[in-house]
Amino acid sequence: MKRLLLAASLFAACSLHAQQLQTFNITADDWTEGEPPKEVFVVDGTIKIAARDGNKAIVIDPNPITDASAQLGVSAAGNASIEARILAIKRGRSTPRFGVSVHGMSGHRLIVNAAKKSLDLVKGDQTLASVPFAWTSEVWVKVKLEAKKGAGDAWTITGKAWAADAAEPAEPLIKHEDSKLKGQGKCAIWATPFSGEPVFFDDIKISVEAAPAAP
Structure with missing residues (x-):
């Protein structure tokens, strides 16, 4: 039994060691305006590269109006985090909804819901947590989502949103525990x-913690 436990411990340690932390800092300044490059994998909607406030950015276009998304970086095999600086615009009483996600299309999403004046943690069709958030049209805001694995099957999901010209909050606005x-x-x-x-x-x-690339 002791040998089996030792073998299992060594296997777990090797599996953890095999994962590599990979980081990506993505700006659009070096990209040509128009169609996005291959680094931006469009899942749905119309997405392009365009200029705003003197800098290029990844733009989700309103034609058509849909739940548009694009994936970036490499696939995680463990912890994952994403932070983005985002600018959106209201028109009349119509307001947008926007944010970031981790762990693929079925993973957690952190969404600024301007109509509800809230910051929501969403998974699938379910809102897991929601807190008040004051959004201002045509002002850059930062949104940050992290998923960290704890002991056993425990995961902690945290989310923040703040004005882009202000300091990052020390504590998350949203915190959620998951085991599945x-x-x-x-x-x-x-x-x-x-x-x-x-x-x-x-x-x-x-x-993201990711499996090492094949040789």
Whole structure:
């Protein structure tokens, strides 16, 4: 029995060691305006590269108005985090919805819901947590989502949002515990431009534990 436990411990240690932390700092300044490069994998919607406030950005276009998303970086096999600087616009009473996600299309999403004046943690069709959040049209905001594995099957999901010209909050606005995650899949950006105006994403920072690339 002791040998079996030792073998299992060594296997777990080797599996953990095999994962590599990979980071990506994504800006669009070196990309040509128009169609996105291969680094931006469009899942749904119309996504392009365009300029805003003197800098290029990844833009989710409102034509058509849909839950648009694009995946970035490499697929996680463990912890994952994404931070993005985002600008969205209201028109009349119509407001957008936008945010970021980890662990693929079925993973957790952190969404600024301007119509509800809230910051929501969503998975699938379920809102897991929601806190008040004051969003301002045409002002850059930062959104950050992290998923960290604890002991056993425990995962902690945390989310923050703050004005881009302010300091990052020390504590998360949202914290959620989960025990049913695979911890696999790419990080992504999301937007539903209900207002008919584009949503801009820039200065995207991704950090994932991933399996090493094949030789």
